[in-house]
Structures are given as structure tokens and as C-alpha cells.
Amino acid sequence: LxxxxxxxxxxxxxxxxxxxxxxxxxxxxxxxxxxxxxxxSLQRELTERLHTATSYEQWYTSATQLDRLLGWEDWRHNPVSDLYDYRLIESRLERLCDIGITNDLTAMVFLLRSGLVRNLGGINEHQLFSRASHAGTKLLIEEYTYRVVNILEFIRQSDTLSIPRPLKASLFYDTRQCYGRTALVLNGGSTFGLCHLGVAKALWQHRLLPRIVYGKAVGALIGALLCCYDDQQLITLFQTLEIDLSAFLRVKRQGHLLRKLTRYFKFGYLMNVQVLEECIRDNIGDMTFEEAHRKTGRVLNIALSPQQNHESQLLLNYLTAPNVVIWTAACASTSQLGLFERVDLLIKDVQGQLRTWSPSLACEYSSSHWPSEVNQPNTRLAELFNVNHCIISDASLKNLPLFTWYTKFAPHWVRQLVRSTLGELLHQMRQLHQLCLLPTILAGFISRRVASNVTVSPSFTLVDLYNMYSRPTPASLHYWVLKGEQATWPRIPLIYNRCIIEFTLDNALDDFGKHSAFTRSKNHSSVDEVSKTEPPKRKRTQSFH
Structure with missing residues (x-):
């Protein structure tokens, strides 16, 4: 039993x-x-939440849920990919971990200096941040970047005799020079340019706002705000979005379209520049490039095009035009689009009085005077400030549904047809541009995107096109800023991975009190005073005979 x-x-x-x-x-x-x-249905719901999120927390929550639904978290955990050299990153990460256990500062410095490159092994390729996951990239890449930042912080905070403080400062400075600098480029005119403020807000909230800012047209106006406001003022600005728009509100709205058309056919420009001058002056005052740099530590660059075709594009900043008043430079850059009338540049003399500076450099609107592709800011910024990477905020007409709908919803053969047609059209436009026959308003369509840069492109609707030249109001300002933020959030992982090491080096140099070649001390004398001082005497170099 x-x-x-x-x-x-x-x-x-x-x-x-x-x-x-x-x-x-x-x-x-x-x-x-x-x-x-x-x-x-769930995928459509989460995708809709991504597009309608009003904060980064809402967007990130929807992005992680969508990644989990589509199975992209497995892709992030698997380090293997043909898009980057994962074996190299695994090897360097293992060595960094081993050195971190021993706390050998000399070995840390040697290993970092030998491989501190922005795109080491292809870890910052666009496809690694856009092909699969919304919320990030390969965990191996994120862990490697995190480990490098931790070691840099450990070297900065360590208090040992093996690396003296002056040597640390020199080490971080040389490393930052080799690594390069990032600039925020603000492109796009009309009311669309208010999206730049949303892009800057999203970067600021993640501590990713570069210290070098380049702007033209409306981008120059937004760049002036960013570089004339100190950190506390920027915090208040991004929290409240309170900008003095009283100059626009005092203009009568009745008959505004007729006034603009009459002004354009009679004088060649759409809007009254005096309103723009009053608005930007109410917000930043009569601050010069030099004064703004001393106040905030940020570098504002405003581009102007010359009247003569053989001249190169003029880049105004605290090095090339220290005494130029910023609001005049910003208005002059905006007038080149044909939106406003011609503006002369003003400088502030020793007595603090404003006077005209080189009126011939304040360019008139002309299709033949728009800077060509070879005169883009990258080359000049690289020469002056060691810039090798740009975050481009592109708020141009290229982002209208007319140019973007086919990439999302159209069949494959329609996308191919539209792509080939647009390619041929752009080719013809570039030929017209070389012959100086292309209107200025169309010049922005032919600019080529550099693969090494990050481009943030807000999406616009046909209703936005109708309001393209409408006057800004507090309500519309909130609308455009949110559009800029929504376009920036998907790019945050890529921007963070590309810039966090550079910004860690910047913070270390700030702590050491050693500034870069383009950063002057706040106690430095003015340019006029420097020019009066006698240059230091140098001894004659001995010859070989």
C-alpha cells in the first residue's frame, strides 16, 4: 500500500x-x-501624449512607457550594435572602473587624455539616439559617459600632492581645448523665432545651455536676452516668461495688414523698426557686447552681411566689436531679412554716450548680400572660440507641414518622389544663390545641415503660418516657447551625451579660477584702457651664431 x-x-x-x-x-x-x-491603440495614445506633453516629466514618462511597449528597452540593454565600436567602449569602461578602484590619479589623467574625444568610437551618432529608443540610447554608452564625468569630478575634488592645484587647472584647460566647445546657433526669423526661447529654456533646465550663443535675425534678439541676463534673471525669465512687450501692444491692431503691405511696397520693408528697437531696449537697455560678457560670462555673437559682395560676413562679439550696443546689432541683423528698415550700429564711448559706428556696415536688405554657405558661423566661431560642435535651433519655414507630412504618413513611393523633387529644387536654388538671383527669404532653405551638429526643429502648422508676422503677445509667447520645448525634449539624451563632459570641464575651470582663452576676467580693464597701456618689453631671442 x-x-x-x-x-x-x-x-x-x-x-x-x-x-x-x-x-x-x-x-x-x-x-x-x-x-x-x-x-x-496604446501606442497611438502614448505617441499622442508625447506630442502634447506640457512638461519634460510628462514627456519622459510617456517615452519610457512607449519604449517598454515596443520592446526597445531590450535594445538599450544589449550593447552590441554596428552603429558604434562597442568593443572599444567596453574595454575603456573596464579600464576606467579598474582605475577608479585603485584611485590612481596619474593613471586616470593618462587614460582620459588619451581618449577624451566627443565622438569616441561613434558613441554620439544620431542613429543611436533616434533609431529605436525615445528615452535614451545604449546603456553601455550612458554608463561610459557617466563614468568619465565621475572621474573628472574626482580629479577636481581630490586634494593630494600628486597633482598640485595649478597643474590641475592647466590639465583641465588643455583638455577642454582638445575637446572643443559647443555653441547654440539660433536660426529663423519672423514670429517663429520665439521658439528659440523654448529651446534655451529646455537646455537651461537640464544645465545644458552653452555659454557661446550665435544668432541672426530674430535669433539675434533671443540671443541678446540670453547673454544680457545673468543666471538669476534667466531663472526668473524661464519661470514667468515675463518679457516687456508693451512696445508692440501700443501699436493699433486695426489695419495692421494694410499698413505692412503699404510700407513694404513703398519703402521695401514690412514692419516699423522703431517698435522693435523700443522693445529690445526696454528689456536689455544700452548694454554693449563687452558689458554683457562681463556680467554673465556668456559670449553673444551676431552676424551681419556686408554691402559688398567681395566682403565676408561680419561677426560681432565682445572680441570684434566690444563697444557696440547690442540692441542696435540685433535690430540690424533683423533688418537684413526685409522685415524692418535699415539700422545703423551704435557704440558707447568712454563718457557713456551713444554715437554711430561704421554706418556702412549696417547692411541694407538685398538678396545678393545674404552670406553664402562658405561664410556660415562655424568657421569663424572655430577660429575665435574653438567651437567644433553646435546645437542649432532651426525655426524656419522648412518645418511647415508642406515639407514634413510625407515623411510620416505618405507611402514609400510618394516619399521617394517628393524627396527627389525637393532635391532637384534645392539644387536649382543653390545655383540661383551662387548667381545672386535667389531672394533672401528663400536663402534659409538651401543651408546644409552638418552631421556633427544637433538640430532642433520645431514643427509648425498652417495656422502658425498665418500668424507668422503677427505681433507677439504674452499668450502667444507661451505658445511658441512650449513649441520650442517640445522640439528639444527628444534631443536631450543626445545633447547630454555630447556636452556633459565639456560642461564638466567648464565647471572645473570656474572652480580653479582659470578661464579659457576667450574668457576675460570680470576685473579686466576696458578695451580702450588696454589699448593705451604700453606693450610688455620682450628680450631679443639669441641667435645660433
């Missing part, structure tokens, strides 16, 4: 095990079927 009972128990246990196994299999496939049936 005992033998029969043991056999029965064994048989019963085997049957129960099989029942449990098949119950688990059945439960798995029921859940898989439910997920497959509910996935399209």
Missing part, C-alpha cells in the same frame, strides 16, 4: 507540474495576444 501511495503521489505531482506548465504557457500567450491587440 505504501508503494501504491508513493506512486500515486508521484504521478499526481507529475500531472500537477504539467498542468502548471501549460497554465503558464497559456497565460503567457493570452497576455501576448492581449498586448498585440491593444498595442496599436
Amino acid at each position: 505504501r508503494w501504491v501511495q508513493r506512486a500515486f503521489n508521484s504521478y499526481l505531482g507529475l500531472v500537477l507540474a504539467w498542468v502548471y506548465l501549460w497554465a503558464e504557457v497559456f497565460h503567457y500567450w493570452v497576455l501576448a495576444l492581449h498586448t498585440w491587440l491593444a498595442r496599436p
Whole structure:
């Protein structure tokens, strides 16, 4: 009887095990079927949440849920990919971890200096941040970047005799020079340019706002705000979005379209520049490039095009035009689009009085005077400030649905047809541009995107096109700023991975009190005073004879 009972128990246990196994299999496939049936609706819901999020927290929550639904978290955990050299990154990460255990500062410095490149092994390629995941990239890449930043912080905070403080300062300065600098480039005119403020707000909230800012047209106006406001003023600005727009509000709205058309056909420009001058002056005052740099530590660059075709584009900053009043430079840059009338540049003399400076450099609107592709800011910024990477905020007409709808919803053959047609059209426009026959308003369409840069492109609707030249109001300002933020959030992981090491080096140099070649001390004398001082005497170098 005992033998029969043991056999029965064994048989019963085997049957129960099989029942449990098949119950688990059945439960798995029921859940898989439910997920497959509910996935399209849930995916559409999460995608809609991404596009309508009003804060980064809402966007990130929806992005992680969408990644989990689509199975992209597995892609992030798997380091293998043909898009980057994962073996190199694994090897360097292992060596960094080993050195971190021993706390050998000399070995840390040697290893970092030998491989501190912005795109080491292809870890910052665009496809690694856009092909699969919304919320990030390969965890191996994120862990490697995190480890490098931690080691840099450890070297900065360590208090040992092996690396003296002056040597640390020199080390961080030389490393930053080799690594390069990042600039925020603000492109795009008309009311669309208010999106630049949203891009800057999103970068500021993640501590990713570069210290070098380049702007033209409306981008120059936004850049002036960013570089004339100190950190506390920027915090208040981004929290409240309170900008003095009273100059625009005092203009009568009735008949505004007729006034603009009459002004354009009579004088060649659409809007009254006096209103723009009053608005920007109310917000930043009569501050010069030199004064703004001393106040904030940020570098404002405003581009102007010359009247003569053989001249190169003029880049105004605290090095090339220290005494030029910023609001005049910003208005002059905006007038080149044909929106406003011609503006002369003003400088502030020693007595603090404003006077005209080189009126011939204040350019008139002309299609032949728009800077060509070879005169883009990258080359000049690289020469002056060691810039090798740009975050481009592109708020141009290229982002209208007319140019973007086919990439999302059209069939494959339609996308191919539209792509080839647009390619041929751009080719013809570039030829007209070389012959100086292309209107200025169309010049922004032919600019080529550099693969090494990060481009943030807000999406616009046809309703936005209708309001393109409308006067700004507090309500519309909130609308455009949110559009800029929504366009920036998907780029945050890529921008963070590309810039966090550079900004860590910047913070270390600030702590050491050693500034870069383009950063002057706040106690430095003015340019006029420097020019009066006698240059230091140098001894004659001995010859070989």
C-alpha cells in the first residue's frame, strides 16, 4: 500500500507540474495576444501624449512607457550594435572602473587624455539616439559617459600632492581645448523665432545651455536676452516668461495688414523698426557686447552681411566689436531679412554716450548680400572660440507641414518622389544663390545641415503660418516657447551625451579660477584702457651664431 501511495503521489505531482506548465504557457500567450491587440491603440495614445506633453516629466514618462511597449528597452540593454565600436567602449569602461578602484590619479589623467574625444568610437551618432529608443540610447554608452564625468569630478575634488592645484587647472584647460566647445546657433526669423526661447529654456533646465550663443535675425534678439541676463534673471525669465512687450501692444491692431503691405511696397520693408528697437531696449537697455560678457560670462555673437559682395560676413562679439550696443546689432541683423528698415550700429564711448559706428556696415536688405554657405558661423566661431560642435535651433519655414507630412504618413513611393523633387529644387536654388538671383527669404532653405551638429526643429502648422508676422503677445509667447520645448525634449539624451563632459570641464575651470582663452576676467580693464597701456618689453631671442 505504501508503494501504491508513493506512486500515486508521484504521478499526481507529475500531472500537477504539467498542468502548471501549460497554465503558464497559456497565460503567457493570452497576455501576448492581449498586448498585440491593444498595442496599436496604446501606442497611438502614448505617441499622442508625447506630442502634447506640457512638461519634460510628462514627456519622459510617456517615452519610457512607449519604449517598454515596443520592446526597445531590450535594445538599450544589449550593447552590441554596428552603429558604434562597442568593443572599444567596453574595454575603456573596464579600464576606467579598474582605475577608479585603485584611485590612481596619474593613471586616470593618462587614460582620459588619451581618449577624451566627443565622438569616441561613434558613441554620439544620431542613429543611436533616434533609431529605436525615445528615452535614451545604449546603456553601455550612458554608463561610459557617466563614468568619465565621475572621474573628472574626482580629479577636481581630490586634494593630494600628486597633482598640485595649478597643474590641475592647466590639465583641465588643455583638455577642454582638445575637446572643443559647443555653441547654440539660433536660426529663423519672423514670429517663429520665439521658439528659440523654448529651446534655451529646455537646455537651461537640464544645465545644458552653452555659454557661446550665435544668432541672426530674430535669433539675434533671443540671443541678446540670453547673454544680457545673468543666471538669476534667466531663472526668473524661464519661470514667468515675463518679457516687456508693451512696445508692440501700443501699436493699433486695426489695419495692421494694410499698413505692412503699404510700407513694404513703398519703402521695401514690412514692419516699423522703431517698435522693435523700443522693445529690445526696454528689456536689455544700452548694454554693449563687452558689458554683457562681463556680467554673465556668456559670449553673444551676431552676424551681419556686408554691402559688398567681395566682403565676408561680419561677426560681432565682445572680441570684434566690444563697444557696440547690442540692441542696435540685433535690430540690424533683423533688418537684413526685409522685415524692418535699415539700422545703423551704435557704440558707447568712454563718457557713456551713444554715437554711430561704421554706418556702412549696417547692411541694407538685398538678396545678393545674404552670406553664402562658405561664410556660415562655424568657421569663424572655430577660429575665435574653438567651437567644433553646435546645437542649432532651426525655426524656419522648412518645418511647415508642406515639407514634413510625407515623411510620416505618405507611402514609400510618394516619399521617394517628393524627396527627389525637393532635391532637384534645392539644387536649382543653390545655383540661383551662387548667381545672386535667389531672394533672401528663400536663402534659409538651401543651408546644409552638418552631421556633427544637433538640430532642433520645431514643427509648425498652417495656422502658425498665418500668424507668422503677427505681433507677439504674452499668450502667444507661451505658445511658441512650449513649441520650442517640445522640439528639444527628444534631443536631450543626445545633447547630454555630447556636452556633459565639456560642461564638466567648464565647471572645473570656474572652480580653479582659470578661464579659457576667450574668457576675460570680470576685473579686466576696458578695451580702450588696454589699448593705451604700453606693450610688455620682450628680450631679443639669441641667435645660433
